[in-house]
Amino acid sequence: MTSRAGSTGIDASLYRRQGQWCTALVDVSLGTTAAQEAVDALPEHVGKLLGSQQASEADIGALKTALVPAEGHAAPVARFVAVNNGEVVVDEIIDGLKVEASDVDCGPFPNLVALARARGGQFPYLVVEAGRDGGEVRLYHSAVQGVEERRGVTGDPEEAHHARKVPGTYSEPKNQSSTEEIWRRNADDLAKQIDELARENYVRLIVLAGDVKARELVASKLAPAHKPITSILEQHTRTGGADQSVFAAAVQERIDEVLGRDVQELSERVANRSGNGRSELALGFDEVVTALQQAQADTVLVGQYQDDETLIALKADPWLCGEGSDEHSELVIGSWPAPEVLLRATALTDATIRYVPEGVLPDGVGIAALLRWPKNTDAGD
Incomplete structure (x- = not known):
């Protein structure tokens, strides 16, 4: 893939x-x-x-x-x-x-x-199970079954063992301090693995579970950019009796929360731009096509798939035009169903496309676009 x-x-x-x-x-x-x-x-x-x-x-x-x-x-x-x-x-x-x-x-x-x-709308996320002896980080994608990448941190059992040995007992301050230093080192290594995977894959959610002390240490060491997207589960999953089905359900709940917030945010952005002459919102098929031709569309929102429409695909900018248009005839590739041509133009103009549920777009509108700059102005204004 x-x-x-x-x-x-x-x-x-x-x-x-x-x-x-x-x-x-x-x-x-x-x-x-x-x-x-x-x-x-x-x-x-x-x-x-x-x-x-x-x-x-x-x-x-x-x-x-x-x-x-x-x-x-x-x-x-x-x-x-x-x-x-x-x-x-x-x-x-x-x-x-x-x-x-x-x-x-x-x-x-x-x-x-x-x-x-x-x-559309799905995202990569991390699941982290932390222990005092290290931990594991797994990269997933919310729309794909199975792990995409797995990384682990394993502390040295012998080192931890010797930190508890004579002279004295573990309860003595010197030995307890040595052991806690090992835990902190493992947490630091695990946090670095999390930050690296999160940064490389643009993850939008980090689910952190495991030993209470270990997950607190790991959370405290994460990069500032990743702390807001970290959700801590009060589950110690690195034990033999841990209920993995309960854990999986809790992770899915966090994923659903992110997806739900996304839809709510899109709905609010559409509502906020619907007033004042909706200068930053294109509504309907023709307006969205015009916005894409000008590379003005930031996010194309599709509520209905426009399967009954066709568009002409072009081999260079502006990438598409309406049926019956005599413009850009030297660039014409051919005519295709509108969803294919719209998606291609969206990608080639570095825009985002989202297929949204009912209620996000105004009644009777099947497609819309949030604009990068207001209508009737130049991009440089």
């Missing part, structure tokens, strides 16, 4: 790659004999669909190879694969998505709408 759509949208570099693209969104659910048979037949079925769209043999072979079952994932589950010039560039499992019929596309740029809809 080389790219993921998140709250910041799709990686624009995908649209800048040359050559043909082939994408497939397919159901890879298991659990029944019929489902297993359907998954087994997928490579040949998708290969035929690609062949009918004049895909190259290299692209067909690469995509067929990637279509493997989603072992260990509860149904429904889909797989999204994008291939460019015989290379699998994106290969992701989408949990919870039911695909009724395989969706296969070939063209000069990738159709990443399904992936963006599934991933």
